[in-house]
Amino acid sequence: MQASSGLSPREEQIARAYAGGDTYQQIAESLCLAPSTVRTHLAAIYRKLQVSSKLELMSRLEGPAPDPKTQPELSSVISELALSLEEALAREKALSEVLRIISAAQGDLDQVVPSILNYALDLCDAEFGILFEYHGNSRFGARFSKGIPAPFQSWLAARGVFPVGPQTGLGRMVPQRDVIHIIDVKSEPLYQSDDPLRFATADLGGARSFVAIPMLAADRLVGAFTIYRQTVRPFSEDSLRLARMFADQSVIALENARLVSEARARAS
Known part of the structure; x- marks a missing residue:
């Protein structure tokens, strides 16, 4: 397959x-890259091909090159804004899908939480959560x-x-x-x-940058949502x-599961 336009x-x-619909995370996993590296490549691709949407990218990959545009600096800005817009739309789509899954799952955490983690890793450019x-x-x-x-x-x-120590992120x-937010766990x-x-x-997880978010139901701590990057x-x-x-x-998913469990216990 010949490369398109350089x-x-x-x-x-x-x-x-x-263009075929893969997310940053899916592309990163298939090519052994960091999700952020995938985004950097895509920004360069948008500039080189002078496109401003995924549809234009698909068309450009299959068709002839357009007439060269002037003002390359402007093209660069437009391409970056277009990619940022697509990322914003992806975030909105992910949130809508998560809410739909929570609503339909009827307290089934095994269905809900893995999907939430998957979306979080994809949109936050993280390797594991x-x-x-x-x-x-x-x-x-x-x-x-x-x-x-696997070792972790x-x-x-x-x-x-x-128990966790008081100086750990969770502690x-x-x-x-x-x-x-720990910039480098080894530092x-x-x-x-x-x-x-x-x-x-x-050492077992290979984590470097890390963030832990408290999961609160009212004032009660129910857990921690943690995501990790394997580079600083x-x-x-x-x-x-x-x-x-x-x-x-x-938190919504956990509380829904608790309420469903309590309702089932009362009914039995």
């Missing part, structure tokens, strides 16, 4: 996958996960419900009831200590807003 073979792969359930006294259990490396998954499964989140003094969770997160890449304010949104939807 696209590299890798750019051609990404362009065709994106975990929903921790809170059991009081700074104890957590990993109830759901998505994309987690096995470590969490072996421990079940376990800091408990009293603060606020988002904990903190805790990594040089013998804290088991920090070792497992960094801080989460932007936009990503944190998205993560909070998905954490809120996870």
